[in-house]
Amino acid sequence: MLAIDTGYITRVLQDLVRINSVNPVLDPAAPGERAIAEYVGEAMSALGAEVRYHEPKAGRVSVVARLDGSAPGRSLMFNAHADTVDAAGMPEPFSGELRDGRVYGRGAFDMKGGLAAMMGAVKALADAGSPHAGEVLLAAVADEEYASLGTEDLMRHYRPDAAIVTEPTALDICVAHKGFAWFEVTTRGQAAHGSRFDLGVDANMRMGRVLAGLETLERDLRGRTPHALLGPPSLHAATIAGGSGLSTYAASCRLQIERRTIPGESREAVTNEMRALLRRQVELDPSFEADFEVLLVRAPFEISDEAAIVRALSDAATAVLGRKPAYVGQTPWMDAALLADAGAETVVMGAAGAGAHAKEEWVDLASVHQLAQCLAEAAVRYC
Numbered sequence: 001m002l003a004i005d006t007g008y009i010t011r012v013l014q015d016l017v018r019i020n021s022v023n024p025v026l027d028p029a030a031p032g033e034r035a036i037a038e039y040v041g042e043a044m045s046a047l048g049a050e051v052r053y054h055e056p057k058a059g060r061v062s063v064v065a066r067l068d069g070s071a072p073g074r075s076l077m078f079n080a081h082a083d084t085v086d087a088a089g090m091p092e093p094f095s096g097e098l099r100d101g102r103v104y105g106r107g108a109f110d111m112k113g114g115l116a117a118m119m120g121a122v123k124a125l126a127d128a129g130s131p132h133a134g135e136v137l138l139a140a141v142a143d144e145e146y147a148s149l150g151t152e153d154l155m156r157h158y159r160p161d162a163a164i165v166t167e168p169t170a171l172d173i174c175v176a177h178k179g180f181a182w183f184e185v186t187t188r189g190q191a192a193h194g195s196r197f198d199l200g201v202d203a204n205m206r207m208g209r210v211l212a213g214l215e216t217l218e219r220d221l222r223g224r225t226p227h228a229l230l231g232p233p234s235l236h237a238a239t240i241a242g243g244s245g246l247s248t249y250a251a252s253c254r255l256q257i258e259r260r261t262i263p264g265e266s267r268e269a270v271t272n273e274m275r276a277l278l279r280r281q282v283e284l285d286p287s288f289e290a291d292f293e294v295l296l297v298r299a300p301f302e303i304s305d306e307a308a309i310v311r312a313l314s315d316a317a318t319a320v321l322g323r324k325p326a327y328v329g330q331t332p333w334m335d336a337a338l339l340a341d342a343g344a345e346t347v348v349m350g351a352a353g354a355g356a357h358a359k360e361e362w363v364d365l366a367s368v369h370q371l372a373q374c375l376a377e378a379a380v381r382y383c
């Protein structure tokens with residue numbers, strides 16, 4: 001098996017946590033991903049990898065390092081997001097402190113542990129004289145925690161045959177995750193003085209009918225055939241705002257809805273479901289008026305256990321861990337869906353730890369070291 005430089009990985013992980021890479025959309029005072037991208041780029045250059053930076057928007061920098069193998073073969077991308085959610089309320093978000101085998105700080109678990117393991121895997125391959133075929137790409141991407149600007153942009157420049165996303169999975173292999181769709185419904189009423197029921201039309205009351213329809217639909221979703229790893233689809237009425245004052249009939253009411261999808265549910269199907277719900281309101285009351293908008297749709301993700309990258313990673317992990325990793329599904333959306341949509345056979349495997357988006361976040365250091373070994377061995381097997 002390839003030799004893993006655990007000291008290097010630990011040092012790199014602590015350095016990564018110490019670089020503030022909070023997503024600047026989530027915290028306007030945050031610096032963006034340039035500093036962390038340059039750190040990764042310089043480290044990968046030092047290993048002999050070819051490094052390229054991509055900046056689809058000012059300050060939003062992704063970096064891709066390419067390590068060529070020693071024979072023609074397939075292209076495998078390791079993918080991690082370099083941004084984190086904000087650090088509000090954390091006493092020492094960028095300490096990178098190592099205590100009892102855990103590294104602490106914002107992003108340690110989600111997902112600088114994964115990024116450090118990827119860098120450790122590239123180092124193991126480089127140290128061994130690049131025994132893999134084809135090429136290994138290491139991508140540290142911007143903006144996954146908001147709109148995935150980074151991976152979306154990279155997929156215009158790279159066409160890897162396969163990808164391993166190192167979002168945390170406690171060293172299990174994630175072969176499916178949910179998608180989501182964001183919708184906005186605005187009901188229309190007629191503003192009037194609160195005393196003039198004869199003139200006013202209450203947009204908030206109209207939204208009540210939409211909410212009742214959504215509640216019925218939500219119950220119906222829970223009754224549908226669940227996905228084996230992800231369960232049933234769901235929806236919730238996430239935000240609502242209507243009306244302008246106590247003595248005024250509400251002229252409009254705006255509702256934002258999040259619909260979580262499972263593999264097999266298309267953008268069209270979930271959008272049509274919402275349109276049908278609104279059409280029914282018009283059938284019941286022809287004066288009912290509402291606008292409907294699709295804000296963002298992200299596809300669910302699923303890959304077969306039989307895919308070459310899944311088999312390669314599973315074999316590698318079995319050799320490294322001494323047990324066959326479980327195949328699991330995860331509920332949050334990930335960049336994996338974008339990579340899969342761009343034609344890369346994609347699978348997810350990451351470190352163990354806790355506290356993603358929470359006030360205390362840590363990653364289990366031993367799992368980061370093991371992950372690095374799994375990734376390096378998977379590259380040799382797959383490429």
Ligand SMILES: [Zn+2]
Pocket residue numbers: 081110111144167
């Ligand atoms: Zn993440």
